[in-house]
Each structure stands twice: as C-alpha cells, then as structure tokens.
Amino acid sequence: MGEVYDAFKKHARSSSVANAGVESLLAELHAYAGHFCAMALGTEEDSELDRAFHDLRELKVDVAYPLLLELYHDYQSQILSREDFLKAVRTIESYVFRRAVCAIPTNSMNKMFANMGKTLKKDRYLERLEAAFLLLPSYRRFPKDDEFKRELKIKDLYNFRSRSYWLRRLENHGRKERVPVDEYTIEHILPQCDNDPEKVPTVWREELGDDWENVWETYRHTLGNLTLTGYNSEYANRSFAEKCNIEGGFAQSPLHLNKNLGAEGTWNKDAIEGRAAWLAAQAVSVWQDPALDAELLAAYKPSPTITSANYTIEDHPHLASGSMRDLFDAFRKQVLA
Structure with missing residues (x-):
C-alpha cells in the first residue's frame, strides 16, 4: 500500500495518460471509484449483482478487486x-471459496488476480x-468437484471465516423467497457442549455408541452436523428425538437445510456422513466450476514457450527471500536472454 502513490504518479506521467490530459485522468479515477463503491461499499443498484458483491464481501475476497474492477x-x-459479468463474479466467488475449503495456500492469489x-x-x-x-497450475488450481466435496464434508466449517456465509448460500440457492438467515443462529445437531466432552449428556453418548467421544470430536463442527434454527435455546443439549419433535423442532422446520431431519431415526456417525454427502452434492451447484469441455479448453492452452509470465519467484514462496531471490532473478535473466 505504501507504494500506491508512487505507482500512481508513474501512471499519470506516462505518455498516453499525460497526452490525454488531467480531465481524462480524473474521469478515469471517478469511474473506477464508482465501480469500487458498488462492489465494496454496497451501492450497486442491480439487485442480483448487489447480492453477488455482498457474498464476495462476506467471503472477504479483497484480493480479487484488481480483476473485478477491470470486469x-x-x-x-x-x-x-x-449476464456474463454476473457469472464471472460468481466464478471468482467459487474459486476463492473452493480453495479456502480445500486449504490451498493463498499467497499467490494477489498477483494472479492482478x-x-x-x-x-x-x-x-x-x-x-x-x-x-x-488452466491455472496446481498450486493455483480451481479445485474440481470431487476434491471440493471431499474436503467440504470433513472441514471444520463452524470455525470458518464466515459461519453464516456458506449456510446462507446453501439455504437460499435457487430460492426466489429468500430466507433471512441473519435472523437465525447456527445449530449443532449433535451438541458441541462448550467443546468439553465431559459435558456431553448420557443420552447422546448412548446414541453415538461405544466410540462416542471420537465421533463427537471428529464430526461436531462439520458440514453434516451444522444447520440453522430460530430455536437454538429451546434445543440446547436435548436428545435428537426431542430436537425433532418439540414445538418448532426439525420435523416442522421450513428450511431446506433441515429437510428430512425429522425423518431420521437416530443421529450418529452414519447419519452425519449421509447428510454431509447430500449437502456436498448440492454445494457443487452453488459454487460451480467453469463448464468448458476438454476440446475447447485445449484450444486455450498456451504454447510451451519460456516467457517471463511462465516463471516468477512469487510462485515459490520458500525461495522468495534474500540471496535465493537474487540467484533466481539472475538465472531467469540468463534464460530469457
């Protein structure tokens, strides 16, 4: 950020900008400031685009703004x-969310988006x-459906960067009558009990079976065990049967996320894994990967020539310091000579 002003002066003094005049430069600044306000500050008037920008803000996709401003x-x-702009915004959202779920390092995304x-x-x-x-290389890859679903089912989503973001997106995807998720709280079907196994009630230990502590430790914060409710205080640490059948219980819930919960006979490892698989199958439709067939994609593959765009020190963070950086830069100059 400390180099922005110097970079702007260099831009303003470039021949193309200087020849166009100060008024043109100010008009450009004004236009891009308006774009930024629409995306980052919620001034977008198009309701669908505004919703997409809201999702990006909640996901904290600041690193993508250079590309988003261009788009x-x-x-x-x-x-x-x-229509294509909206799809592009959703593609960027999917890319960032899938990578976060799959725990792919983010250290190269700033330059990639720029x-x-x-x-x-x-x-x-x-x-x-x-x-x-x-076509991004493996360390920058757009995770495929199988990898995304596999990691989504086992990730600690309760402690994800935005707890309500992914639940809201799953609940409201494809709905015209959107659910005001902010009015609900996150419910652990198998209770978290203050993250203390000593507080897990006997009724839940019996429901989970002999390996109850391992199941509780492994699954309580994962996709299959989390949902939304307006009855969190009423549920507390009640048994699963009570959570289903009390007034306002899962059996009466109008939320898509709670569909079929009331029909479950018990809540254990198998039930949690089954619901996780069901939700993960829906998730690939919410956070879609681009749909290009192999033949079309092959046409966009770059020729295997060595250019400065192919190799940068930032692609290998463990080399990006001190004498190793100097050595790498010297080698790159020699190769490109």
Whole structure:
C-alpha cells in the first residue's frame, strides 16, 4: 500500500495518460471509484449483482478487486454483458471459496488476480476468463468437484471465516423467497457442549455408541452436523428425538437445510456422513466450476514457450527471500536472454 502513490504518479506521467490530459485522468479515477463503491461499499443498484458483491464481501475476497474492477469497467462499457459479468463474479466467488475449503495456500492469489485482467483477451470474454481459471497450475488450481466435496464434508466449517456465509448460500440457492438467515443462529445437531466432552449428556453418548467421544470430536463442527434454527435455546443439549419433535423442532422446520431431519431415526456417525454427502452434492451447484469441455479448453492452452509470465519467484514462496531471490532473478535473466 505504501507504494500506491508512487505507482500512481508513474501512471499519470506516462505518455498516453499525460497526452490525454488531467480531465481524462480524473474521469478515469471517478469511474473506477464508482465501480469500487458498488462492489465494496454496497451501492450497486442491480439487485442480483448487489447480492453477488455482498457474498464476495462476506467471503472477504479483497484480493480479487484488481480483476473485478477491470470486469466491472468492461461491463459498464458494454464490452461484457450483464449476464456474463454476473457469472464471472460468481466464478471468482467459487474459486476463492473452493480453495479456502480445500486449504490451498493463498499467497499467490494477489498477483494472479492482478495479472489475469491485464493478459485477458476480450473476444469471447467469459469463455476466455473461465479457461484462464481452469488452466491455472496446481498450486493455483480451481479445485474440481470431487476434491471440493471431499474436503467440504470433513472441514471444520463452524470455525470458518464466515459461519453464516456458506449456510446462507446453501439455504437460499435457487430460492426466489429468500430466507433471512441473519435472523437465525447456527445449530449443532449433535451438541458441541462448550467443546468439553465431559459435558456431553448420557443420552447422546448412548446414541453415538461405544466410540462416542471420537465421533463427537471428529464430526461436531462439520458440514453434516451444522444447520440453522430460530430455536437454538429451546434445543440446547436435548436428545435428537426431542430436537425433532418439540414445538418448532426439525420435523416442522421450513428450511431446506433441515429437510428430512425429522425423518431420521437416530443421529450418529452414519447419519452425519449421509447428510454431509447430500449437502456436498448440492454445494457443487452453488459454487460451480467453469463448464468448458476438454476440446475447447485445449484450444486455450498456451504454447510451451519460456516467457517471463511462465516463471516468477512469487510462485515459490520458500525461495522468495534474500540471496535465493537474487540467484533466481539472475538465472531467469540468463534464460530469457
């Protein structure tokens, strides 16, 4: 951030900007400030786009703003259609969320997002953007459905960066009558009991079986055991049967997330894993990966030539310091000479 002003001065003094005049530069600043306000400060008037930007803010996708600003400007300039822009925003959301779930390091995403907009050709705009995501190397990859579902089922989602974000997205996906999730709280079906196994009631130990403590420790914060409710205080640490059948229980819940819970006879490892698989199957439709067939994607693969874009020290963080950086830079210059 400390280098922004110097970079701006360099930009303002470049021949193309200087020749266009100060008024043109101010108009550019004003336009991009408006784009940023729409995305980051909630001033977008289009309801669907505003909802998508809200999701990005809740997911804390600040690193993607360089690319998003480019996309928004092209949308405003009618280079990118409104439908394709919305799909692009959702693709960025899916990319960031899938990587977070799969615990892929984020240290290379800032440069990736900053460079993607600069190198993207704008004919067949959305298709090229989707191909760019799908062709990212393994350490920057867009996780495939199988990897995403596998990790989503076992991840500690209760302590995820935004607890309500993913539950809200799952609950409201495809709904025109959206559920005001902010009015609900997160419910552990198998109670968390202040994260103290000594507080797990006997009725739950019996329900979970002989290996109850391991099951409780492994599954209590995972996808299959978490849901939304307006009756959190009433549920407390009650048995599963009581949570289903009391007034306002799971059997009466209007939430999609609680569908079929009332029909479960017991709540144990198998039930939690079964519900996790059901929710994970829905999740790949909520956080979609780009749908390009192999033949089309192959057409976008770059030729195997060595360029400065192929190798950067930032791609290998363990090398990006001190003498190793100097050695790498010297080697790269020699290769590119």
